Amino acid sequence: MKVTMKDIAKKLNISINAVSIALNEKPGVSDAMRLEILKTADEMGYINEKHHYLSVFSKTNICILMQSYYANTGHFYSIVLRSIVGQARNKGYSSILNYFEDDDFEFPDCILERKVAGILVVGKISDTNLNKLKKTGICVVLVDFTSLGDTCDCVLTHNKQGGYLITNHVLDKGYKNVGFFGDLDYSLSFSERFMGYKHALTNRHVTSRVDDYIKKYSILHDTEKYVLDNRIDKIVELLKNKELPDVFICANDSNAFALLNALNSMNIKVPDDIGITGFDDTPLCNKTMPKLTTVQVQKELMGQIAVNKLIDRIHRIDDVQMTQLLSTKIIERDSLKK
Template sequence: MKMEDIARLAGVSKSAVSIAFSGKPGIGPETRERILKIAKDHGYMPKPRTHAAEAGSRTLTFLVFANSGIVLEQYYQQPFFRELIHYIEERCKFRGFSLLFSTIEMNKLGEQIRSIADEKRSDGVILLGTNLDRAQIAEIADLLPLPLVVLDNCYDTLPVHFVEINNMIGAYQAGSHLCRSGHTRIGYIASDVRIHNFEERRNGFAYALREHGVELAEDCTFTVAPTILSSQESLKRQLGEHLEAGKPLPSAFFCECDYIAISAIKTLTEMGYRIPEDVSVVGFDNISEASIVTPELTTVHTEKEQMAHLAVDLLVQSIASEDTVNTKVKVDTQLVERRSTRIVGDPLQ
């Protein structure tokens, strides 16, 4: 049997079969599982690539729970994760490691974690923790007999290595920027999917407003889907109801991520508002799309390259050392001012 035969039986392309065997992202977990099952049932053994088959080769696994919260099945196409993966791959090569990708389902957590351990293909695991809660991370750490670093999340009471964004300071920077720009009625557009990062951002933003004597009114808080770049009817409806109740529209909005901010800009524009003349908008993450949307988005820049380097380096150090002391790293952010915000009363903007 050849790869072409596997592809025909699975109803996919030959390249999809190659992706399934290599462990790289590019296909969904169900498709990958179907391809591997067909290969196993027909006794097909993929030929190992030379660099992976060399004696003494070292490999790290990038582990993701997709279709859970904000992490979609095609997570590698989401701008934030796409950039993060790029930097992780670069750092792995620099440190002399190859990188495998493994996507597993939450309802098969135990079975698939044990499978990763039994295959003995990996020296350590970087777990994308964005969409995982404390109990889930604790269970994974307990089941996984390999060095582990959790990326893009942190729970202080778990004895696990973590590398995360300093979400508090990032949202604090955004809130301070809007207050210093003269905004006193500020709205908040939250994700309708709640994760650790978003809760930290809300806390940091509220802290900045309190420090400047500005109150975040509950009637100025709206919720939307966090992974849609187009305008959203749900936001349009919420804003419409707000206005119909005789309440003024906030002069500025902070959005929990750039996806939400870009969606908000498009929604507000469709409603006849000018950005930033009528409403200022600030995002979070500084994805590549933030600099090409019209107007360019003021946002909080997250150091994705530094996060990736720290995660890989910490895992490599953990593999090489018998030290059992765990490390928790927060990476600070920077505000990037672009054209989606303005100073209140400034006629030049």
């Protein structure tokens, strides 16, 4: 049997007139009630039966896309996602979260059925899949990622600035040999943070042979798989094959936590024997022993600005696409010597 407005009204215990007002985008019901009616109508199959309502429904939804493996990589993206959902709700939109595999990409139903006003991609996506999304004609904004091969609105942390600031910070504290710990092949963010680190070493004239210095004290490849799998034994092996620096600048907090555990298992004390810094300022920074000095990233603000930028793009579809960088700052705790 076909679903009717009467069925929707009965399920929500409201009048048929309220359902009609919401579905036809007329004034007379609150934004919250309109969203509830639209959701219920969609769940009951009414929207698909009445195709002329799709344009109405599509004005109330934002699709969030994120690679599935990010779901298990710590608190960073959970904070960004919470901020996106909250800001979207404040602006009168519902959020639909879909995970995807970058090497086996499939459009979620909400995009195929044109039930979204815009798309936020959180984290990395290949240029091939980004191009597929853009060809749908639905507005796309990238969050914490940018494409070098395709133009798109982006909201990013100023990663190079953060790497530069934290490296200068440890040099100002008197550390001489400064290494970088993080897999440069894992993400563009890591590479940008490394470039800030390298730029600071060059500007401070730490050595005339910067590349040799970095190679001596840094671990730049084949680390992220061990961090994600918590293979502390493998990180210990990497450390045993290096001349340890006085301090490690880590690509993110998760790398710093793993490195801290590895050093503890080797009976190397932080910060007495070696210093460590992180990047992101996730909640766990206050729970490690010692508490982690890190670079603060504006996670909540990133989500809010991403939503605002997407809504602006929806209404100004022909404006020049832009990249917005959010500044960083150092949060001093206990993992460096005073």
